[in-house]
Amino acid sequence: MKIKVINPNTTWAMTAEIEECARAACGPGAFIEAVSPAMGPSSIESHYDEALSVPGILAEIMAGERDGADGYVIACFGDPGLDAARELAAGPVVAIAEAAMHYAAFLGRGFSIVTTLGRTCGRAADLVERYGMQRHCRGIHSCEIPVLDLDNNPDARKVITEACFDALDRDHSDVIVLGCAGMADLCRDLSEELGVPVVDGVTAGVTMVQSLVTLGLSTSAHNEFARPLPKVYTGMLAPFSL
Amino acid sequence: MKIKVINPNTTWAMTAEIEECARAACGPGAFIEAVSPAMGPSSIESHYDEALSVPGILAEIMAGERDGADGYVIACFGDPGLDAARELAAGPVVAIAEAAMHYAAFLGRGFSIVTTLGRTCGRAADLVERYGMQRHCRGIHSCEIPVLDLDNNPDARKVITEACFDALDRDHSDVIVLGCAGMADLCRDLSEELGVPVVDGVTAGVTMVQSLVTLGLSTSAHNEFARPLPKVYTGMLAPFSL
Amino acid sequence: MKIKVINPNTTWAMTAEIEECARAACGPGAFIEAVSPAMGPSSIESHYDEALSVPGILAEIMAGERDGADGYVIACFGDPGLDAARELAAGPVVAIAEAAMHYAAFLGRGFSIVTTLGRTCGRAADLVERYGMQRHCRGIHSCEIPVLDLDNNPDARKVITEACFDALDRDHSDVIVLGCAGMADLCRDLSEELGVPVVDGVTAGVTMVQSLVTLGLSTSAHNEFARPLPKVYTGMLAPFSL
């Protein structure tokens, strides 16, 4: 089984970390490849960044189809391009906010999301609604550390830990969902320190897509997610013609 | 990894079938044991049946804890006793309607549930709300075949197939969720005939609980699902004292 | 008119208090009998306790049917076994959280629930949704006094009163719902002290079921709540065979 993990930003150092976490999560018999698209923003912290990441993600899905990928993970907590990716791929496509929230729903009364910048909380709230998680999600909190500072900022771990404790207290929640692929490496330690389950999207996404492949389940091609109709795409690079 | 699958009714022929499906779904490295409780109804087709199945389910969870089970599946589409089971078990507990609906949410715009008797549709509707699946579930349909007739009734497969086609058409849905553990064996054939993904709860539940164990995730013991306070249980058999 | 009030726990001292409150609430022409089941937990403070209380409740409903009861009250704020009880009884069955919330909806913009232990708030929240009370219920608060300490703890009244004042203030609510049958005796005094309506479930439940009997209304037997189909119940005591 070949799983392609797409980090929608173009920062390959982060892609390498994501690949490491993904491989650790992945059971035997599955091969993980993590990539960044050839085009797009260096990090995703606005609707604009997210919009510009999508063509690159879709190009990677198309390449994955040619290369025989069995499933895909979109590894940014804004879940960019998910619907379009599902139209293109024969196998299942899972996004990390989606996977993390679904797993968290099995673990307690309600979860809190702890993410990077406050300006991204709106997008997280949209996804909570989209996935039907209003009953399960009790709050969305930011720690105001930009995505690419998560590794460099020496206080990052401390700030995130405090944001998690504060979220559990204010939301009366019993599970934490980490709201950025760049936090994947903190997951296990945080869980021990907080005393509650902590769900990271990268490992969640990889495990979920593996499950779907194992179950023989993929996106329905019955109507909305059927392969797009072929048409003219003006002014775009070659890969986008179907 | 040791997964205990509890068929909440006391019909061991059905338990054997469930075990077979569960083992087929289960990857290497996991051992599946399927059981029926020592007490309870022969099938579950009413709120009364469901209520009477719960003490037996809980006794099996308690036995599983003593025996070192890593996770549990409650294999009846009414998901009986789920909250109480989560208080008792150290590892994750997954119920089959819950698992099937969560997987189905990854596969299309919306699913239809096809179940046995019309009188059980209300319970399915309650579960749809509980799991936040109102956006995803587009209809609940019964084929009016009792649980224990699924294997005996020579028309069962035909009636269920027609109910599925009808559901897809009326609900404008693109995924089918099978609403009874006794339909697990039909899953693959139905999917081919219908041309849409078909999700069976038994395989979904086993795969989901395996995923959670692999991810190191289990029910939060932070508040609501902490171990129950010890107290006197009058007039009950021994196993219920904590 | 004969109303059977079932205290789902096995603490008969509490049953006696409930009977006293119920009789005081009850108009002339109705006879109240309060009972505890022969089996079950001494108090209900977890999903596990609640699950184990249900068979005993159902046995009491079955006995009530033989004895000619006209209606039933399930007197625990978790409303255990309500759906199953409705399948068994010819007359109406009312649970106390259900009755209290419905009456409270007539009294103001929104109510706050004040209950015993924090770990039971999740169940109360589930019932708020089940009864469609999300618009009316503005908060659920615990005072962290266990059910059986309500009578013994000399600070109980003070702690509960403070929790009520705090709830009214934080929730901008104008009505209080007491979240435990054991608080029934505080209802009138609390209302005077708080200056807002306070609804107790025991008196609410008894009054509601009396109303339904008077109106000639009982559970519909049209489909879901029809009498359960007869079947084999393995390993259970005699009363559970229909």
Added chain:
Amino acid sequence: MKIKVINPNTTWAMTAEIEECARAACGPGAFIEAVSPAMGPSSIESHYDEALSVPGILAEIMAGERDGADGYVIACFGDPGLDAARELAAGPVVAIAEAAMHYAAFLGRGFSIVTTLGRTCGRAADLVERYGMQRHCRGIHSCEIPVLDLDNNPDARKVITEACFDALDRDHSDVIVLGCAGMADLCRDLSEELGVPVVDGVTAGVTMVQSLVTLGLSTSAHNEFARPLPKVYTGMLAPFSL
């Protein structure tokens, strides 16, 4: 106990029928007085009719307060003037759609409303939302018989009965709520013919307000429903100055 039933339209023949039904429903120890306001429309079949009925209803509430009424019923299925009436009355005020829907919620999985003209269904839908009955109400149906023809039209009973059967079938409902005070006299016969509980608002309203008076519960005066601030009312008849 003195209960004042206000028929918001000015057709006294209908008021007399309402009084008869109300008295039959009412237990001993309560005195029922039914009135029509001095001003208003002869029947209520539009938002305009409803708006013009409100000042007359409020004048009757004010008169009731002077005369020592213990509680009030607003006997039109649009529940006109309910919030304002609650500000004026010391005792509880219950409207008939409100009471009927709350009682119906105790009786089954879901109810259908059968009312008079199609143009009033929107108002009924607004009330379903206001009372949190979206889970319980499965459909609103009109039989296209104007309010004042309910008694004269020889086919009325037949048309209404057919509309009820059709509603049960199409909505998969198990309870009927009658959507007009003028249908009160049909309630018992319809229930027998349909084989499901049928709830009429007039008897429901009278019983509900009696219950609230018995329980010592009335509208909270804590904030929103406190007595209105005195002010100048220009160009209106005397009774409206507080």
Added chain:
Amino acid sequence: MKIKVINPNTTWAMTAEIEECARAACGPGAFIEAVSPAMGPSSIESHYDEALSVPGILAEIMAGERDGADGYVIACFGDPGLDAARELAAGPVVAIAEAAMHYAAFLGRGFSIVTTLGRTCGRAADLVERYGMQRHCRGIHSCEIPVLDLDNNPDARKVITEACFDALDRDHSDVIVLGCAGMADLCRDLSEELGVPVVDGVTAGVTMVQSLVTLGLSTSAHNEFARPLPKVYTGMLAPFSL
């Protein structure tokens, strides 16, 4: 184009201010006339006041129809009489809470409403639901200044400004909606001071109704909002007969 703005209270000084704001907002080619009804309360701060304002509003709509008005604005934040007015008018009718909330929905993630007295917040909450604004409205706040003191109270501007800052902070909102026609004159200054868009209902209402007239759009007469059926209106002044 002739737009009639109805201030539902009878304080003509406020009507004059509303007219001034409305004319300033209104583009060329539209003529604004602002009126108070001949009967009704001097200000609207309760459900009772609101109910008593409605007949006067409807009389003004009927007069406007005779005088050739092309559209109407109901200029009180409780949006009194809106449904009935739509049945009477050939042209569009817009109420100011409705218009303000719809415009605010285009401007950010979520708005806070800042209104006069706390007792009116319930009505605002009802309107938020009616207009489907639960996703957009993040809080309703009162500054406890009565409507007619907005102009006289020397601290009014300061208190309102502080309430707005507090609302933005507590609600994590990014837009303010002013909850009273009497605050229209503060709109522009507040927006500058707060640094976020501030929407006033009067200018919003006038602009919205002008848009609808320009687009040739008016209330559907297809069913619910068709002209009311003619009938007898007892005890009311002449204008109410259709």
Added chain:
Amino acid sequence: MKIKVINPNTTWAMTAEIEECARAACGPGAFIEAVSPAMGPSSIESHYDEALSVPGILAEIMAGERDGADGYVIACFGDPGLDAARELAAGPVVAIAEAAMHYAAFLGRGFSIVTTLGRTCGRAADLVERYGMQRHCRGIHSCEIPVLDLDNNPDARKVITEACFDALDRDHSDVIVLGCAGMADLCRDLSEELGVPVVDGVTAGVTMVQSLVTLGLSTSAHNEFARPLPKVYTGMLAPFSL
């Protein structure tokens, strides 16, 4: 006032038609410019098409900012790129599904959407939720005519008219919303034939954005929709660097 209308597909013949409708709708004092992006699909009928249209839309917004546009309309019923566009533009940005649904909410009890292909109905449903229109939208219907055939197919008008009649009947709706910018020219005739208001997104969008500019209202820059943080955009054409 300068309004830039962006037709997200690259079919300039359709852009010219949109410009004509927009100019007809637009009052004096506003200048309309309609454009297609330099890159993107020839029509938008899938999530994939929509995703690929977004970079071109954003490039046009950036060009508009340099050219002094006062407001923008995104003229495709899927409302692509709306959030990102709002981050970039100083003036208001309105999308046509958004504008059409908001105007329709003022016109009746509920609207039906009639659109092109069935596979786009899911996106329309997502937008209904996003804009809080679940109460107002009663159904989404497709006529199975591709976008670019709307002008060529001689039966298009007939098929659309029948779909509208059918929608009004099945949904009990009283307003029609046209679900494609390519249907703008049919709006007035359809309204006459159907006897209900018909809202077209292009004229709605242009009128709405003009209103917002006149009111001095634009997207809040307070948090989520503040200008994106500058960062590196790899492999993209020049215009995307901020």
